Amino acid sequence: MKLTADYHTHTTYSDGKNSAAENAVAAEKAGLSAIAITEHGYSHIFRGIARKETEAWLREVHEADKLTRVQVLTGIESNIRGISGLCDLTERDYENFDVYLAGIHIVIRYEHARDRKIGWGGWFRRTFGAKPSDSYVKDVTRAYINAIKNNPIDIITHLNYQTFADALEVAKCCADYGTYLEISSKKPHLTDEELAKCVDTGVRFVVNSDAHSVDRIGDTKLAEEIIARVGVPLDRIDNIDGRLPNFRFAEFKKHM
Numbered sequence: 001m002k003l004t005a006d007y008h009t010h011t012t013y014s015d016g017k018n019s020a021a022e023n024a025v026a027a028e029k030a031g032l033s034a035i036a037i038t039e040h041g042y043s044h045i046f047r048g049i050a051r052k053e054t055e056a057w058l059r060e061v062h063e064a065d066k067l068t069r070v071q072v073l074t075g076i077e078s079n080i081r082g083i084s085g086l087c088d089l090t091e092r093d094y095e096n097f098d099v100y101l102a103g104i105h106i107v108i109r110y111e112h113a114r115d116r117k118i119g120w121g122g123w124f125r126r127t128f129g130a131k132p133s134d135s136y137v138k139d140v141t142r143a144y145i146n147a148i149k150n151n152p153i154d155i156i157t158h159l160n161y162q163t164f165a166d167a168l169e170v171a172k173c174c175a176d177y178g179t180y181l182e183i184s185s186k187k188p189h190l191t192d193e194e195l196a197k198c199v200d201t202g203v204r205f206v207v208n209s210d211a212h213s214v215d216r217i218g219d220t221k222l223a224e225e226i227i228a229r230v231g232v233p234l235d236r237i238d239n240i241d242g243r244l245p246n247f248r249f250a251e252f253k254k255h256m
């Protein structure tokens with residue numbers, strides 16, 4: 001398995017250690033044809049890119065794009081902010097980004113106070129080993145599904161990392177809407193059983209590093225172990241072995 005493009009990398013504009021230019025150079029060394037620079041979205045407290053920084057960030061990413069043969073895309077790792085599926089981007093933001101990732105993070109500005117349970121509730125249960133209730137799983141699943149239905153999301157990042165959704169239902173929705181499920185090489189997120197159920201839905205996958213430093217750009221080690229263990233068919237992964245994904249967000253923007 002050879003990674004073609006890494007669609008999930010951070011820089012110092014969120015909680016990464018390096019610049020877009022440094023990420024591009026590392027991507028070239030790793031033999032990638034493209035990377036996306038995907039900072040945490042606007043509602044991430046402490047670690048998100050600020051809206052007012054977007055212009056300077058865009059300039060840096062465009063400069064990085066010219067630096068090497070690697071295509072450097074502008075992206076965002078948006079937060080899912082509530083059960084309604086509200087995300088960080090409004091349609092006015094869309095022109096600034098090539099790739100639209102979304103995931104659940106904990107320390108964010110939630111849509112409503114009651115939505116805090118999506119992130120904090122999962123963190124609490126993971127930390128203290130408490131079993132999630134059915135109603136909790138239902139709420140988190142609705143948050144993911146509403147996000148996918150209401151926003152042209154290309155990739156759901158690290159599904160079920162520190163939270164508990166019904167992975168099968170989320171994967172079905174991804175398959176229906178043309179949203180990719182990420183297999184992260186940074187951290188385990190789905191259990192093998194959950195991932196096997198996702199495979200059965202026909203959903204398509206991308207492998208991403210979620211690199212926060214240049215040494216991890218293009219890293220696939222953990223993802224490869226998971227893929228081998230679960231038996232994910234390699235032809236269902238669209239950013240390896242010379243293939244590039246068909247992203248929904250770019251298609252959506254053509255019709256705006």
Ligand SMILES: [Zn+2]
Pocket residue numbers: 077103105157158
């Ligand atoms: Zn994340």
Ligand SMILES: [Zn+2]
Pocket residue numbers: 008010077157210
């Ligand atoms: Zn990330």
